[in-house]
Amino acid sequence: MGMTMTQKILADHAGLSAVKAGDLIEAKLDLVLGNDVTTPVAVGVFDKAGFTRVFDPEKIVIVLDHYTPCKDIKSAELCATARDFARRYNISHLYDTGAAGIEHALLPEQGLVGPGDLVIGADSHTCTYGALGAFSTGVGSTDMAAGMAAGENWFKVPAAIRVELTGTLPPYVSGKDVILHLIGLIGVDGALYQSLEFTGPGVAALSMDDRFTIANMAIEAGAKNGIFPVDDKTLAYVKDRFPRPMKVYEADADAEYARTVTIDLSALRPTVSLPHLPSNTKTVDEVKGLPIQQVVIGSCTNGRISDLRAAAAILKGRHVAPGVRCIVIPATQAVWLQCLEEGLMQTFIQAGCAVSTPTCGPCLGGHMGVMSAGERAVATTNRNFVGRMGHVRSEVVLANPAVAAASAVAGCLADPAEL
8 A cells, every 4th residue: 555745754754665644753853843842841842851962952943922022021931941942952043032033934935845745843833844745744742842952753653644635725715714714624633643635727727825825724623734745836936045955755556545635626615613623614704794892813823914905905004903813923033124115114114913933822722812701803813712812702703815805995804805
């Protein structure tokens, strides 16, 4: 029996000719990632275990993005621990305030991850890099500590779900709608410890930003990882960006899949997830008019330049509705500068938005947009669990950037096609 893309990457990094679903393997790592929340925990484990060296200081990345610029004393102490560890072990890839960005947008942008890589990160949305044809998955801080010391980790080889994409996306529909639609179909545990492997003619119609968004939220379906084939768009993205030798993997024609899900992209409508699960999906026309108090446009899911262009196209010449706070967060410093150069910042400010330095802040209810009881937000983030963005009696509706911007203008959940 043949292997899937994920299985081929795992086999190669384990030095094996073949693996199958359920196998336990030890595989070499190309990159280990941590942030300001998870790295300090990993450092504690690392030091307690008595480790005195890292496997490769060039293959460890620490991004201070969740509570930074530091919002309080505790967050400052966490960042100090991460900085000290980076200094002790000469880790060159430390991204701090002023140079940092939201980690899962930053790493691909900086060419730190590429096709064929095996990446672990102490953050659940590390699965983002599957958009580049890499196997990347979130782990706990203990696994991060072990990975930093040994350059290897244990894995259980996942079974796979084949997601066949056909057609092309209609106006105001993006990768966010694709993944929300899929999660609505299969549920938040529908791909539990499986690989979501995207294929079919519709892949070519998706931009890289669409693919990053889709792979990013594979974890919201319970998946171990999400992965896309490497095509001309992938190679164009990594060209002059990714310096290491890369290897392109393709699934075998006789690869075994647990199931196949087919999605016609041309049939999709702007889709939202209502509280309090990403799988609680509706098309926007089914629930438009729902009152809101806040809009967040950004995050590792939808803070890239195409996302902000889509939001700015809606906001240009319009103004945020009275009683609504609209917070815009470019995912990296480079995206921030590009927004400035393209005039998007002027559009956001003139529309009455608050624009932040890159941070994960509001997505996890950390800072820059925490809600009180009874408030509801439309957000381009990835989770809408109880209390995710603040008080346990606040609510989050997940949406694409065009829907979020239209909702900010309308003062309620809105269809961008109707503005």
